[in-house]
Amino acid sequence: xxxxxxxxxxxxxxxxxxxxxxxxxxxxxxxxxxxxxxxxxxxxxxxxxxxxxxxxxxxxxxxxxxxxxxxxxxxxxxxxxxxxxxxxxxxxxxxxxxxxxxxxxxxxxxxxxxxxxxxxxxxxxxxxxxxxxxxxxxxxxxxxxxxxxxxxxxxxxxxxxxxxxxxxxxxxxxxxxxxxxxxxxxxxxxxxxxxxxxxxxxxxxxxxxxxxxxxxxxxxxxxxxxxxxxxxxxxxxxxxxxxxxxxxxxxxxxxxxxxxxxxxxxxxxxxxxxxxxxxxxxxxxxxxxxxxxxxxxxxxxxxxxxxxxxxxx
Amino acid sequence: xxxxxxxxxxxxxxxxxxxxxxxxxxxxxxxxxxxxxxxxxxxxxxxxxxxxxxxxxxxxxxxxxxxxxxxxxxxxxxxxxxxxxxxxxxxxxxxxxxxxxxxxxxxxxxxxxxxxxxxxxxxxxxxxxxxxxxxxxxxxxxxxxxxxxxxxxxxxxxxxxxxxxxxxxxxxxxxxxxxxxxxxxxxxxxxxxxxxxxxxxxxxxxxxxxxxxxxxxxxxxxxxxxxxxxxxxxxxxxxxxxxxxxxxxxxxxxxxxxxxxxxxxxxxxxxxxxxxxxxxxxxxxxxxxxxxxxxxxxxxxxxxxxxxxxxxxxxxxxxxxxxxxxxxx
Numbered sequence: 001x002x003x004x005x006x007x008x009x010x011x012x013x014x015x016x017x018x019x020x021x022x023x024x025x026x027x028x029x030x031x032x033x034x035x036x037x038x039x040x041x042x043x044x045x046x047x048x049x050x051x052x053x054x055x056x057x058x059x060x061x062x063x064x065x066x067x068x069x070x071x072x073x074x075x076x077x078x079x080x081x082x083x084x085x086x087x088x089x090x091x092x093x094x095x096x097x098x099x100x101x102x103x104x105x106x107x108x109x110x111x112x113x114x115x116x117x118x119x120x121x122x123x124x125x126x127x128x129x130x131x132x133x134x135x136x137x138x139x140x141x142x143x144x145x146x147x148x149x150x151x152x153x154x155x156x157x158x159x160x161x162x163x164x165x166x167x168x169x170x171x172x173x174x175x176x177x178x179x180x181x182x183x184x185x186x187x188x189x190x191x192x193x194x195x196x197x198x199x200x201x202x203x204x205x206x207x208x209x210x211x212x213x214x215x216x217x218x219x220x221x222x223x224x225x226x227x228x229x230x231x232x233x234x235x236x237x238x239x240x241x242x243x244x245x246x247x248x249x250x251x252x253x254x255x256x257x258x259x260x261x262x263x264x265x266x267x268x269x270x271x272x273x274x275x276x277x278x279x280x281x282x283x284x285x286x287x288x289x290x291x292x293x294x295x296x297x298x299x300x301x302x303x304x305x306x307x308x309x310x311x312x313x
Numbered sequence: 314x315x316x317x318x319x320x321x322x323x324x325x326x327x328x329x330x331x332x333x334x335x336x337x338x339x340x341x342x343x344x345x346x347x348x349x350x351x352x353x354x355x356x357x358x359x360x361x362x363x364x365x366x367x368x369x370x371x372x373x374x375x376x377x378x379x380x381x382x383x384x385x386x387x388x389x390x391x392x393x394x395x396x397x398x399x400x401x402x403x404x405x406x407x408x409x410x411x412x413x414x415x416x417x418x419x420x421x422x423x424x425x426x427x428x429x430x431x432x433x434x435x436x437x438x439x440x441x442x443x444x445x446x447x448x449x450x451x452x453x454x455x456x457x458x459x460x461x462x463x464x465x466x467x468x469x470x471x472x473x474x475x476x477x478x479x480x481x482x483x484x485x486x487x488x489x490x491x492x493x494x495x496x497x498x499x500x501x502x503x504x505x506x507x508x509x510x511x512x513x514x515x516x517x518x519x520x521x522x523x524x525x526x527x528x529x530x531x532x533x534x535x536x537x538x539x540x541x542x543x544x545x546x547x548x549x550x551x552x553x554x555x556x557x558x559x560x561x562x563x564x565x566x567x568x569x570x571x572x573x574x575x576x577x578x579x580x581x582x583x584x585x586x587x588x589x590x591x592x593x594x595x596x597x598x599x600x601x602x603x604x605x606x607x608x609x610x611x612x613x614x615x616x617x618x619x620x621x622x623x624x625x626x627x628x629x630x631x632x633x634x635x636x637x638x639x640x641x642x
Contacts, residue, residue: 053462053640073465077328081463087456091345097460103337104464106328115324122321148460153324177321185321 004029004156004188005050007068010059012045012212019045021212023059027190027205032182034199034220035192037209038303043192044084046209047158051081064155077105080149084160084192086141094129094136095120098147105152115151123147124173138165146174150181156188157181163198171198178202196295206295208302216302223298229266230291233274235259236284245277262291331465338461338474343481346444355440356486362432363490366424370498373420377413378503390416398423401583401602403610414510418606421498421511425491426605429521430598433487437529438554438594440482445533446546448475449632454541458636468636472534472629479530488522521601528597528621531628538635554594561592585611590620597621 005027012020020042027033037043048054050063052072061068063075089097095116102112120129123143128136136144142165149157159178163171179202181187191203199206199220206223208216216223233253235242239261246253246263251273256262263270271288278285346352376386389395390407399407404419406412452458461471495514499507532553536546565588569575583602589595596617602608603617 048640051463053459073331073467076463076465077331083456083459083463085456085459087459089341089345089457089460090451090455091348092341096341100337100341101460101464103329104334104461104466106331106334106465107324107326108329111326118319118322121319150321180321185323 001029003027005061005063007050007059007061007063010046010049010056010061012042012049012054012056019212020049020056020059023209023212023214025207025214025217027188027207029188030182030186031204032178032189032191032202034203034206035190035209036194036196036199036206036299037215041209042212043209044160045212047081047160047190047192050158051076051079077152078155080152080154080157082145082149082157082159082162084164086138088133088136088141088144090132090134092133094125094131094133094140094144094147097133097144098129098151101148102151107152112151115153116147119147119151122150122177139167139170142166142174143170146177154187156190158190158192160192161194162191163193163195175201196299200295208299210303215305216298220295224292224295226291226293228264231263231266231270231274232256232289232291233261233263234286234288235261236286238283241281242277242283242285245281245283246273249273249277251277266290334464334466335470335474336477338466338471339477339481342448342475342478346447346478346482349443352440352443352482355436355443359432359436359440359486360490362428363494366428367494367497369424370421370494371501373417373424374498374502374504374507377417383410390420395423398583398607401610402607413504414506417504417507417510418514421495421514422517422605422607425494425514425518426521426601426607428491428494429487429525429601429605433490434525434594434598436486437483437525438551440486441479441529441533442547442550444482445479445530446537446543446550448478449534449537449636450540450543450546453538453635453639458639462636462640468633468640471636472632475534475537475632476530476629479533480526483526483529484522487525488518491518491522517605521604524600524604524621525597528593528625528628531625531632532593533628535628535631538632557592558594561588561595564588564591583607585614585616587616590616593624 003026005025008024010020010023011018023042023046035043035046045054049056050068052069052075056069059069063072064078066072066075066078068075089100092100095113098116098120099109099112102115103109107115117129123146125140125143125147128140133141133144142162146159146162149159162178163174166174175198178189178191182189182202191198193199203220205217205219207214233242236259239255239259243253243255243261246261251263251265251270253261253263263274274285274288372382373386376382390399396407399419402419404415407416407419452461458471461474462468466474492515495511495518498511533550536549536553537543539549540546565586568588583599585599585608589599599608600617600621603613
């Protein structure tokens with residue numbers, strides 16, 4: 001499938017400060033891609049550049065079926081943007097805000113209102129849609145921004161910190177909606193966030209941006225796959241006792257945290273050894289999972305490393 | 314919960330033309346300012362001077378034909394202020410009986426100009442002081458500009474959409490009452506050739522409204538864009554007009570005193586002098602006087618036009634730069 005975004009050599013400077021340095025990027029279509037990076041890494045600048053909200057010093061490419069940055073205004077008709085900032089139009093009702101955004105994207109007045117209600121229902125805005133936006137809680141404003149980003153049925157959604165300010169239940173619901181849009185409705189989604197749990201929950205690929213440069217692009221599956229196979233064991237009591245028993249049985253095990261062990265190898269033989277060691281040591285095994293690299297560690301490694309990893313998924 | 318939750322449904326349909334999108338912004342902003350009850354009260358109150366001028370125009374038309382009321386109107390036309398205004402307009406003898414065409418054109422233009430110059434101008438300052446400071450500053454504070462500009466709108470189109478709100482209000486306050494007065498004058502006139510004598514007045518009304526709209530909107534938007542606190546913008550707006558008017562009066566009187574002249578009487582206040590350019594109120598007033606043909610007896614001066622032009626360009630540029638710069642933050 002044709003990538004949703006292909007850009008090459010994008011550089012953006014603010015005076016002497018380089019916000020984006022020769023960024024080249026290719027994002028798959030119909031997938032949820034996480035955009036990660038520490039503060040000041042250029043994520044928001046990249047998003048604003050893609051939308052033409054800031055002009056770039058160099059670089060070109062394609063967004064959807066349009067030349068970028070030459071046709072950036074047309075691009076905005078086909079992209080839904082949820083800004084990181086708490087932004088709203090004072091004194092407008094929620095539903096009026098959504099309708100206005102629909103009209104700004106080219107829907108006619110009545111159709112915009114109909115569509116606004118449809119999207120407000122999808123975003124579970126309830127009767128609060130009739131309240132003025134100024135009175136909304138942070139969570140409601142996030143829902144409103146999500147509805148505004150969706151109302152014109154964009155092909156590509158750019159969500160900048162969409163779960164900020166949501167309580168755990170609302171966050172899960174929003175992530176579910178993102179998954180519905182991507183998996184059932186075929187939307188392409190770029191999710192910029194600091195919350196690695198959100199990335200693990202919904203993203204299929206990850207882009208890590210550090211110091212205005214792309215440090216890593218890969219699928220989440222590849223990133224989480226360990227260099228060698230292994231199992232992660234969580235125990236209820238003393239993990240060291242279990243480790244001693246495993247050592248006696250000739251299975252190499254290492255402590256990876258409080259109450260956790262990592263065992264090299266997979267398969268029935270290893271599993272049998274674990275149950276036997278558990279029985280012999282009297283240590284209760286709570287769960288056994290295939291070992292996966294932690295995304296947090298991958299992120300920290302990518303931030304610390306100097307080299308650009310370009311393992312396209 | 315919706316009665317029937319259909320989940321997410323794709324949308325397909327024809328989109329409106331891109332150039333219409335800033336009209337959506339303008340319409341939404343107008344709807345928002347229209348919710349202010351004080352705005353409606355002031356606009357309603359401002360119809361009173363228009364009604365008075367309308368009655369004057371109607372009386373004038375009735376007077377031309379009736380001997381009994383002609384003397385009262387002649388008194389009005391012979392007042393020092395009117396005589397001086399007629400001199401400035403290049404009319405040597407304002408005679409109602411012998412040259413009713415010239416008298417009618419002058420009287421209608423002069424009355425409508427007075428409406429523009431005094432009640433509508435003060436009303437404009439009040440209404441824009443109420444409405445304009447919030448136009449951009451509220452968006453800067455609530456970052457609403459990000460929502461607008463993430464759609465196919467440029468910062469210039471955003472400014473144009475906001476400017477349209479002020480244009481609409483000024484058109485409603487200045488052009489509509491004046492055009493209604495003109496029409497009522499035509500319909501109440503017993504002379505069927507009245508239209509032939511005054512056909513240019515509606516065009517002059519529209520031009521005078523335009524001259525009022527462009528610089529005042531530029532100033533109002535620049536002030537609104539310079540702060541996130543609308544009260545500061547409101548304060549700056551009123552200070553701009555008051556300080557300008559006071560500066561002009563002080564400088565003018567000081568200049569006369571320096572030259573050993575006696576301060577001029579009220580009927581000469583409309584005469585051009587270069588200190589006038591310090592006061593936006595006087596500058597705009599003089600330009601409107603030129604537009605209504607009330608300075609034809611004097612050489613044309615470009616000073617007010619240049620000042621208004623520079624202020625307009627600067628105002629719109631400041632507003633644009635502020636909005637464009639906020640995107641980089």
